[in-house]
Amino acid sequence: MGTPVKRIVISGYYGFNNSGDEAVLQSILLALQEQGERQGVTFHPVVLSVSPAETARTYGVESAHRMRPMELWRAIRGADGLISGGGSLLQDETSPKTIPYYIGIIRLAQLLGKPVFIYSQGIGPVHRPKFFGWIRSAFRRCRLITVRDEESKALLQRMGLSGSEVEVVPDPVMGMPLKSAARHREPGGEERVLAPVIGVSVRFWNKDRSELDAAAEALRRVMDETDASVRFLPFHLPADEEASEYVAERLGETYKHRISFARGVTHPQDMLAEAASVSVLLGMRLHSLIYAAGRYVPMVGISYDPKIDQFLNRLSMQAACSTQAPDAAAIADALLQLLRGRQAWRDEKRQVIERLKSDAHRPAERIAAFYAKGRKQR
Structure with a gap:
């Protein structure tokens, strides 16, 4: 039997020319590839982006427009799972529309019966108490919840999630390597x-x-x-x-x-x-x-x-x-x-x-193990 191919949708703040968020995406893609190869799973990423053509060209992946409902629905319906993250997606400091958007993507995947993985997110600040219940309800149905700091975990616990449900890992960008052809000055040289x-x-x-x-x-x-x-x-x-x-x-x-x-x-x-x-x-x-x-x-x-x-x-x-x-x-x-x-x-x-840097790959390792386990059980 050949290596299984798993289509996985990746939701985040992508396509906005923000180097930090693009680094999160690049880091997740590289970690999925590496961990998939180790565990016998091939991932086919589908990235939700505001600039899908640019995202597809930059990273060599399939991409769908993050604000077009039919594209979103088709991408998630045809996928084997959804990754939400990383970055500071679930916060209402910059806009009250941010949390409803990302929770909406998670809930759509759950309604379509897809496993959802929260990938090294920074949670908060959340100023509006009504969002506590939204996040708690969506996260309780996720297969994996990883956050990038203890403060995010503490906030989720205040929302009603148990500490055992939430794992603290580094920001995914800590694990991003240089391009193999990159030339840079080594420290101390x-x-x-x-x-x-x-x-x-x-x-x-x-x-x-x-x-x-x-x-x-x-x-x-x-x-x-x-x-x-x-x-x-x-x-x-x-x-x-x-x-x-x-x-x-x-x-x-x-x-x-x-x-x-x-x-x-x-x-x-x-x-x-x-x-x-x-x-x-x-x-x-x-x-x-x-x-x-x-x-x-x-x-x-x-x-x-x-x-x-x-x-x-x-x-x-x-x-x-x-x-x-x-x-x-x-x-x-x-x-x-x-x-x-x-x-x-x-x-x-x-x-x-x-x-x-080593721990930054843990969410990808856990996601690859989830699909590898399902393959071995068939």
């Missing part, structure tokens, strides 16, 4: 003779731009005191490119020759290579910090959301400051400390990072 590079991933958040002003002031101080250059890494196009330009303008003409941009980088593994090539990373985007950690690059976080603090906590770290209280001096001090102590940071964090 060329950087000993080249001037250090500070990777910067910023986004708009405060209306008065105080968080970006603080980042610019901190970078000015670091560039005053060292020969470091700055490379901006925009994760969500075009908004993050505009935020990067805002910071660059505030650095002024004096440092113009020491500033560069990674423009138009859309494939997550290309952005991972960018993050791998810097000496230290200053990040507001969660996945910029995860990219850096996955390549053993020291990072400084500016927190605009609890998910930033939750990830840094896993590395026994704290954000330099929050967007509620931007602190240029704290950012500069943290950058300077890591620039001077990069190798010590790597030595200290290597073991925990390696464990996180």
Whole structure:
């Protein structure tokens, strides 16, 4: 008997030119392929995307439009299961429509009798109590529930799910490898003779731009005191490119020759290579910090959301400051400390990072085992 082929629909925030969410998708696809090969199952992914043609072309997968009901229904009806995740899908901070959409996809799959797997999601914040029951009801019928931090598990328990139903795993992007052909500077190699590079991933958040002003002031101080250059890494196009330009303008003409941009980088593994090539990373985007950690690059976080603090906590770290209280001096001090102590940071964090990278594949391993078990029982 040949290897079974399982069509599996993947639901998430895909096709929006957000490098972090695209990295989640790439990581899930690679993990499914690897774990399927290990356990004798071939997965045929069908990705729900707002730009299905672009998603299909980028990742070599089948894709359906996430907002067209008949396409959704046909994709899920013809599938062997649904993966919901990862990322921060179930939260109502950005919109009250987000949770109903993703729970609706899960409920449709369940109504059609398809097994549903929650893949390393970050749950919350959930401000509207009515959503507690929606999430609890849908999750109780899922075959696997994995979340990316203890805070998400605690929130699900407050919603009424038992702790035994929920498994905490790392963000899937921790397990994403570089492209095999990628060329990047290995930590401790060329950087000993080249001037250090500070990777910067910023986004708009405060209306008065105080968080970006603080980042610019901190970078000015670091560039005053060292020969470091700055490379901006925009994760969500075009908004993050505009935020990067805002910071660059505030650095002024004096440092113009020491500033560069990674423009138009859309494939997550290309952005991972960018993050791998810097000496230290200053990040507001969660996945910029995860990219850096996955390549053993020291990072400084500016927190605009609890998910930033939750990830840094896993590395026994704290954000330099929050967007509620931007602190240029704290950012500069943290950058300077890591620039001077990069190798010590790597030595200290290597073991925990390696464990996180290994554990990031656990949901895919569990999903492959589910289908492999069904094959052996026939």
